[in-house]
Structures are given as C-alpha cells and as structure tokens.
Amino acid sequence: MVETRAARILVASNRGPVSYALGDDGELSSRRGGGGLVSGLSAIGPEADAVWVCAALGEGDREAVRRGVGEPGARMIAVEESVFEAAYNDIANSVLWFVHHLLYQTPFEPLFDEDFRGQWAAYEAYNEAFAEALAQEAADGAHVLVQDYHLSLVPALLRARRPDLRIGHFTHTPWAPPDYFRLLPDDIAAELLEGILGADRAAFLTRRWADAFAACCVSVLGATLSDDGRAVTHRGRTTRLGVHGLGADGDFLRERSHRPDVAERITRLRSETGQDRKLIVRVDRTELSKNIVRGLLAYRQLLQEHPEWLSRVVHVAFAYPSRQDLAVYREYTEGVARLAEEINAEFGTPDWQPVLLKVDDDFARSLAAYRLADVALVNPIRDGMNLVAKEVPVVSDNGVALVLSREAGAFAELGDDAIVVNPYDIRATAAALHTALTLPEADRAERTKRLADAATALPPSRWFLDQLHALDD
Structure with missing residues (x-):
C-alpha cells in the first residue's frame, strides 16, 4: 500500500510554479511563473492542502531537487535527463504537438521506426514517474487535475495505483480528428486515449476539441458515446467530457x-x-x-x-x-x-x-x-x-x-x-x-x-x- 500524505488537491503539469537557475557561484535563484494554474491555486487558498507536481526542466531545477530545495506546496520530479529529452522533445513536442496541430508534411513524415519506439518508452516512463509521485502525495479521495498532452497517460496509470482518487485531465491544445489522429501507430493511439479515459473527467478548451476526442475514442477504441455527446464509455468505465474556455485575466x-x-x-x-x-x-x-x-x-x-x-x-x-x-x-x-x-x-x-x-x-x-x-x-x-x-x-x-x-x-x-x-x-x-x-x-x-x-x-x-x-x- 502506497503511503499517502495530506494533499487534498493536486495539480500535475510538465512546467511548475517555479523554476531555478544555477549561478556561476553555485547559488540557486528561483523565479515564479504565472498563468491560469497559478491563479487557480491561489484562488483556493492555503487551507486547501494543495500540491503541484511538476518536472525538473533544466540543470537549475535538477540541482534544486538534488539539494532538497523547493517551494511549499510543490514537488519537482527529476527524471533522468535523457528520458526527459525523449519524452518532452521527441514525443510531446515533435509528435503529439504535430498530430494535434495537423502540422506534418505527410509525404515525408511522420516515420515511426525503432528510434521512435525507444522515445515512446521514455514518454511512458515519464508519465509513470508523475503517476507515482501523485499517488504518494494524495490524501484519500483527493482531487487531481492533470494538465496537457505531456501527461496523457497519467490518469490511467494513477487510477491503477489509487482508485479512490477523483481525477481530471485537461488538454490545452486542439485535438486531432480521427483520420489524422490515426497517423499514430494503432497501439499508441489506443494507449493515449485509454490514458486520458482513466480520468473521471476529460476537459478541453472548446466543444470542437472535445467532440474530436470523443470521435477518436469511438473510431480507435470502439468506445460508446452518450446520446448528448458528453460522456465516453470504454471497458465498463465512463469518462465525462467538459469544456472550459480559458479567458483573459x-x-x-x-x-x-x-x-x-x-x-x-x-x-x-x-x-x-x-x-x-x-x-x-x-x-x-x-x-x-x-x-x-x-x-x-x-x-x-x-x-x-x-x-x-x-x-x-x-x-x-x-x-x-x-x-x-x-x-x-x-x-x-x-x-x-x-x-x-x-x-x-x-x-x-x-x-x-x-x-x-x-x-x-x-x-x-x-x-x-x-x-x-x-x-x-x-x-x-x-x-x-x-x-x-x-x-x-x-x-x-x-x-x-x-x-x-x-x-x-x-x-x-x-x-x-x-x-x-x-x-x-x-x-x-x-x-x-x-x-x-x-x-x-x-x-x-x-x-x-x-x-x-x-x-x-x-x-x-x-x-x-x-x-x-x-x-x-
């Protein structure tokens, strides 16, 4: 049984609320970020026992993890640098981003060869690391909001570890229509969809992107779509679909x-x-x-x-x-x-x-x-x-x-x-x-x-x- 902590609300994203830089003198300096997640966590107040799980993105971040330096309410994961590079650059930014933004020049790319399979294994390992950290940090019945295409596998991986949690996934990019999404190898297309369907709720910025995701679930997985198009059922589990159009502050x-x-x-x-x-x-x-x-x-x-x-x-x-x-x-x-x-x-x-x-x-x-x-x-x-x-x-x-x-x-x-x-x-x-x-x-x-x-x-x-x-x- 995984030992849990007291976090009642958890956010998981590739980039966290703070980043660190390592100076020539060996000293670490921190810089706080902004955006919707930072504003949102501020809105719920310190009494909510919230934790933000994020990745160490650079050498300063990794050194902060090594030294045990951190911000209250944040946990930074330092995976092996080669794993991070393959997961972040080779898969998230060079494959998933291109698929969802319809950017491939298809006579020449994509090319899913053995190198790609190695990179995909790194993406899986990266998502496993997040799922493990969230499982360790979450209190019983906690709410977890997983963010974006970098962490598409986390909901299902976390569900397997902690079925007691309420899990949401939010996609900040568009979602590709089925014909384009199926450029991906069949097993990987299915793994991505089933990863997000591990959530109780999958949310998107517009109804168009939510509908495209649902259509992919039906086309690739043979999933069932509710009559109102607002829920997907696959292998006995139902994931509700939501839309939240992020506005300006x-x-x-x-x-x-x-x-x-x-x-x-x-x-x-x-x-x-x-x-x-x-x-x-x-x-x-x-x-x-x-x-x-x-x-x-x-x-x-x-x-x-x-x-x-x-x-x-x-x-x-x-x-x-x-x-x-x-x-x-x-x-x-x-x-x-x-x-x-x-x-x-x-x-x-x-x-x-x-x-x-x-x-x-x-x-x-x-x-x-x-x-x-x-x-x-x-x-x-x-x-x-x-x-x-x-x-x-x-x-x-x-x-x-x-x-x-x-x-x-x-x-x-x-x-x-x-x-x-x-x-x-x-x-x-x-x-x-x-x-x-x-x-x-x-x-x-x-x-x-x-x-x-x-x-x-x-x-x-x-x-x-x-x-x-x-x-x-």
Missing part, C-alpha cells in the same frame, strides 16, 4: 498595462513606428502553428494591392523564439526574420520601416503594442485557444479590429465580432487586413467592447475552480 491586464514601464515602451514604440501611422500588431512565439510567415505574406500583399497604405501603416510583429532546441523551429524563426527583411527592402523608405520585428521577449512591450494596436492579427493554423486574441481587446486604448483565424480555439467565443479568415488564404487575409484598417470607428469600438466582455467571461481563477468543482458533480 482582465483585472490583472488592465492594471499591468498602465504601469510606468509600459508607458515607456509606448513612447519607444511610437518613436520607432511614427506617431500617426496605423499599427497591425501580432504577438506570438515562433511556433509552427502560429502561421507568422503567412501573416507577413498577407501584409506584403496588402501593400501591393493597396498602395494607399504605403508609409501609412506598420506591421508590428513580436515573434519570440520558441523551442530553439529543435532544428525545424530554428529554421522557421530564421524564415520569419528573412521575410521581414525582404518586405522592408521592397517597400521601405528612409522614414518608413514597413515591418517592425522584435524577437526578444518583453511583456511590458507586448502590452504597449496591445494598447496601441489598430488591428490585431491572430491567424494560427490551429490553436487550442490563443489568449492574445482575448488580451488585446481588454487593454486596447482606442478600440481594435481583430483579424482572427477560424482555426483558433478563440474563434468559438470571439468569431461574431472578429474579421474571420482561413489561415491558409493569403489573398483573403490581405483583404481582411484592409477591411480591419478601414473599419468605422464606432463599429470598431462596439466590437472591442463585446470582444473584451467575451474574453474575460471565464478568468483563470474561475477556469481552474470550475474544473475542480466539476469533479464533484
């Missing part, structure tokens, strides 16, 4: 966006773009799914087809490098920079730079761009939600026109008041940018208010608490 964003450092960034941005020019703003990580290259191509077509915008608009593109340990992401980041340079060379003048590209992450500068944006461009190939689409209208100074991909999860809530585009269609996206730039001021103001209201309907603390309470239903 309006109170935090409004307060944070009016601090002095943001005001300073506004002054600096205006000096770089010009005081009177319209601004098309995007803020993204350089992930393949974000579709930054097609956004730049659409902007170039806008300038070609509507020369009246020459010298009157600037595309402010903040593209923060992501997953640079993977070659395909490094190449994509380089491609974004190269295309921005080409557009500036083609159209720029001594007093006008058409594209202002920034690649160094600066949250205050992002908020400054949000406030100044006349148009926000959010055109992902596919996104679980996309919080940028929700954040910009919340802090906009003068109203913003949102050009939004129909493949973003945020489309389900914001589509009625956005200018919606097919993310693959360059011509249509260019036309949408022109429409957005010429939107009447009153229309833009009304849309912005409705967008902000929808964006803040389920703030992070309530998003977390809703999942927690749903486990009791």
